[in-house]
């Protein structure tokens with residue numbers, strides 16, 4: 001059986017991966033780690049695969065603290081790649097945030113529009129240069145219900161359930177992915193050859209259309225307005241599909257989540 005080490009095991013994605021991969025080892029926090037600490041942890045735990053979810057993942061926090069972002073989002077994964085253990089690291093659909101074309105975007109068509117995205121793209125390039133077997137997973141915005149006793153991250157589903165006035169763009173195409181499906185697919189991702197993969201739900205609706213669908217599906221007391229012009233974050237997930245990794249569409253993923261949690265209440 002593969003020995004799997006998960007960084008960020010209490011984070012939004014990491015906690016769901018730990019739940020799914022019952023025998024995975026939780027990595028100690030790497031917030032203040034040095035290259036030596038990383039090497040020592042890996043030497044001690046001797047994993048076959050590292051699933052790396054730790055990051056400074058809030059766009060505004062990265063803009064406010066560029067050095068902290070560089071350390072967390074570039075240096076830390078490069079140190080992990082240097083251990084030569086198979087690395088599966090999370091990246092982001094934000095690498096497409098300044099694309100001018102309509103989409104969907106294949107992996108090679110990048111144009112990062114913020115510092116977080118630039119650092120993630122640099123991380124992809126540097127980890128692959130150091131360790132060509134590295135698998136980089138570009139994730140969409142993910143959602144789930146809160147887990148009891150675990151700090152919750154704001155997400156589309158929770159925002160919508162909260163109700164009230166909300167604004168989504170009628171022109172922005174963006175996939176949204178059920179994080180539990182992401183955790184499920186990580187097992188297959190460990191078998192992928194090194195490279196970058198768009199990794200999430202495909203989508204042909206705009207954010208406002210998705211929000212309207214969810215509002216009607218659950219009868220939510222939400223007042224939706226059009227946020228207007230927004231960049232697309234529309235990933236073409238064919239490469240992962242060609243390797244057998246097929247996510248639900250955004251709407252089917254939401255249907256699955258609604259069913260898992262009995263959100264319809266009937």
Ligand SMILES: NC(=O)c1ccc[n+]([C@@H]2O[C@H](COP(=O)([O-])OP(=O)(O)OC[C@H]3O[C@@H](n4cnc5c(N)ncnc54)[C@H](OP(=O)(O)O)[C@@H]3O)[C@@H](O)[C@H]2O)c1
Pocket residue numbers: 007008009010011012013014028029030031032052053054055056057058068072076090091092093139140141142143153
């Ligand atoms: N959530 C999304 O919708 C989304 C969308 C696209 C891409 N992603 C990417 O997916 C991965 C997982 O996201 P997530 O939402 O699970 O992240 P998260 O919950 O915000 O953070 C994951 C873990 O990162 C560690 N961490 C926080 N600040 C750090 C720092 N400065 N240096 C080192 N480690 C730090 C923490 O673990 P410890 O407490 O153990 O230190 C935290 O639990 C990230 O790479 C993120 O960029 C997420």
